[in-house]
Every structure is written in C-alpha cells, then in structure tokens.
Amino acid sequence: MLRVKKLLNFLIAMSKRCTKCGEVKDLSAFNKQKRGLYGFRSSCKSCELQYYKDNKERIDIYSKHYTKNNREKINTRRRQYRKDNYEKIIIIDRLYCLNNKERMSTRNQQYKKDNKEKIKEYNTYRCNNLHDGYVISQISQDSSLTPEDIKKYPMLIETKRNNLKIKRLIKQLSK
C-alpha cells in the first residue's frame, strides 16, 4: 500500500493538469513558480504564451508602468538576487566566456580600442581611490588567488588597502 502511494505521488509529481486547457502534461511543460502547487504555475507554457499573445498590448503597458513606478524595488531585488546567487552567476559567466572565447576577446579588444581615454581615466581614478577592483588586482598580482577568490574575503581586501595606504604615506613623507 505504501509503495503504491509512493508511486502514485511520484507520478503525480511528474505531471500536472493545466487549469486552462485541461490537459495533463509533463512538468517540463509548465513554468516554475515558487508559490505554486509543486512549485509550478497552474497553466501550461503554451496556454501562458497564448494568453500573452491575446493580451500583449495590455501586459506590455502594465509592465512598463510597473517598471517605471517600482524602479527602486526592482533594483533592490536584482541586487539581492545577485548577492544570493553569487556563485551560480559566476559559474554561468565563466561558462559563457568559455563558450564564446573568440567573440568575447574581439568585443573586448574593440571596446578597449574605442575607449582608451575613458579606461585610462577610470584606472587612474581606481588607483587614486584604492577602489576594491584596484586593490583586488594588486592582491592577485602578488598571489595565485583569482579575483573571485579574493572577493570572498573582505578582510583581505581591507588589509591590503591599508597596506597600500601606509606605503603611499611613507613615500609621501620621505619625499
């Protein structure tokens, strides 16, 4: 009996009836939703797409309006998401770079060529203000740690920053 129940639960969990078209479909046919039953939305992807198509104008106006009025909230949420999914985002970024090496390097070179002055100014600014990025680059030059590793240890960055401050101060005093 227990096994049957388990099997039944398993089968139920793998498929779901769409509340719109009424068809029982595989879970992959549903978009995910945190609060939905089993974590999925109640109507299937094709019904949702149809709904979007039928109401495109209304939905687009609404979402534009929403974005405009909730910019702060959206930004906060985005920042929080980046914070909570830091590791995941780094892995995705790395995979993208690996899979698009040529495209990335062409794009990078072009950007550097087009923005020489801007980059120079920005680097000077970062150096003068002991910006996190600058301090991190200094640490990674002197060690085998990658910037991603270093970012995990704010203490390390702070200590290096103070170290650089002292060095600069000594240089200034001994002029």
Ligand SMILES: [Zn+2]
């Ligand atoms: Zn459906």
